[in-house]
Amino acid sequence: MEQLEHQLLEVQRVAGVVQDKLAEAQSVKTLYNRSASSFQYGRLLDCMMEASERAECLTDRLRRFIxxxxxxxxxxxxxxLNLVQIHKIRVEYEDCIxxxxxxVLLPHRKNKYTDYIYKPLFLALQNWCKERQQxxxxxxxxxxxxxxxxxxxxKKLPGSRIRDHDNIEEKQVVDALGMYFLVSDSGLHLDTYHTTILGERDCTxxxxxxxxxxxxxxxxxxHLGIISKNHPIPATGFSTG
Known part of the structure; x- marks a missing residue:
C-alpha cells in the first residue's frame, strides 16, 4: 500500500505542475492581449510547450500506474488495446512489406521524453503479432x-518546420521493430532510409x-511526391502495394 500511495502522489504532483503551467500560460496570454508584443507571445509558446511536455509525462505515469x-x-x-486505438496506430502487411x-511526427533526437509514441507503438506491434498468431x-x-x-x-503549415533527417530520433522505433520482426538491427542486417513528403496532416x-x-x-x-526541403511537392500518401 505504501508503494501505491507513492505512485498516486507522484501522479498528483505532475498533474499539479501541468495545472500551474496552464495557469501561467493564461496570465501571459492576458499580457499579450494588452501589448501584442512578440516577447509575450514567445513566453506564451514556452509555457504551453512546458505544459505539453509535463502532460506527456503525466500520461506516462498514469499508464504505468494502470x-x-x-x-x-x-x-x-x-x-x-484501447491505447493503440486512441493513438490510431495502424499496422498492415502486404506483399511481404x-x-x-x-x-505524429517522430521527435527530435535530443528530446528528453519520447515514450509518448514509442510505448503505444510497441503495444500496437505486440497486439498485431498476437492477433496474427491466433x-x-x-x-x-x-x-x-x-x-x-x-x-x-x-502542407498548410510553414515549411520551416521540416527537420533534417539526422535530427530525427529513430532508435526506439528500430528497437520496437527489431523486437518482433528483425533477426538483428545491426548495420549488417538493417539499412535505414528517410524521406519527407507534404500532405494533409503530420504523421509518420x-x-x-x-x-x-x-x-x-x-x-x-x-511519382507520389517524395520531396526535399527545397522542392516541396504535395503528396497523396502511401500503400504497401
Whole structure:
C-alpha cells in the first residue's frame, strides 16, 4: 500500500505542475492581449510547450500506474488495446512489406521524453503479432532488411518546420521493430532510409521489407511526391502495394 500511495502522489504532483503551467500560460496570454508584443507571445509558446511536455509525462505515469496495478490479464489486455486505438496506430502487411502508420511526427533526437509514441507503438506491434498468431497467419521476420521512414508534414503549415533527417530520433522505433520482426538491427542486417513528403496532416509511415525489395519499391513511389526541403511537392500518401 505504501508503494501505491507513492505512485498516486507522484501522479498528483505532475498533474499539479501541468495545472500551474496552464495557469501561467493564461496570465501571459492576458499580457499579450494588452501589448501584442512578440516577447509575450514567445513566453506564451514556452509555457504551453512546458505544459505539453509535463502532460506527456503525466500520461506516462498514469499508464504505468494502470499496468503495474491491474492484475486481471483480460482488463490489462483491453487497456493496451484501447491505447493503440486512441493513438490510431495502424499496422498492415502486404506483399511481404510491413507498414506502420503513426499519427505524429517522430521527435527530435535530443528530446528528453519520447515514450509518448514509442510505448503505444510497441503495444500496437505486440497486439498485431498476437492477433496474427491466433489467426494462424504469418508473422514476418527479416534477416536482411530495409526500413523506410516517411515523414509527412502538414502542407498548410510553414515549411520551416521540416527537420533534417539526422535530427530525427529513430532508435526506439528500430528497437520496437527489431523486437518482433528483425533477426538483428545491426548495420549488417538493417539499412535505414528517410524521406519527407507534404500532405494533409503530420504523421509518420514506416515500411519494413527485405533489402532487395527496396530499390524497386522506392522507385515506384517517386511519382507520389517524395520531396526535399527545397522542392516541396504535395503528396497523396502511401500503400504497401
Amino acid at each position: 499496468l503495474r496495478n491491474t492484475f486481471s490479464s483480460s482488463l490489462k489486455e483491453e487497456y493496451c 510491413l507498414k506502420a502508420e503513426l499519427p 489467426q494462424g497467419k504469418e508473422i514476418p521476420v527479416y534477416e536482411r532488411a530495409t526500413v523506410c521512414f516517411i515523414h509527412e508534414y502538414d 509511415f514506416l515500411f519494413l521489407m527485405e533489402y532487395n525489395q527496396f530499390p524497386k519499391w522506392i522507385c515506384k513511389r517517386y
